[in-house]
Amino acid sequence: MKKLNREEQRLLAAFERGALRSVITSEAALRRYRDYARATLSKPQRVNIRLSAQTLAGIRSRAAEEGMPYQTLMATVLHKYTTGRFVEKRAARTTRASRAPRKRVAA
Numbered sequence: 384m385k386k387l388n389r390e391e392q393r394l395l396a397a398f399e400r401g402a403l404r405s406v407i408t409s410e411a412a413l414r415r416y417r418d419y420a421r422a423t424l425s426k427p428q429r430v431n432i433r434l435s436a437q438t439l440a441g442i443r444s445r446a447a448e449e450g451m452p453y454q455t456l457m458a459t460v461l462h463k464y465t466t467g468r469f470v471e472k473r474a475a476r477t478t479r480a481s482r483a484p485r486k487r488v489a490a
Contacts, residue, residue: 419451422458 387395397403407413434442438451446453463469 418459419455422462423452423455 394403403414407416442457443453446456449456451459458470
């Protein structure tokens, strides 16, 4: 095991004293973060996938909003989809495909 730096030693000592408290107030949030941790820690197989730059940028943006790595977000979404727990919410944002087409003006 690698040696802990000063900050890590301070945090470990505080944890062992019981001085740290959870900032998570809801059981739903706690479950969500546990799922994130499980998805991060369980990496049984590697998968390579090609995505457009726009799609990857969107995934990275959404992951940043959720405060997690983008690969964890992708793994979580795929896991939820395959287990039938994926629930799609209507997006509040307007996407390019959902906008009314613009009229072209001759130059």
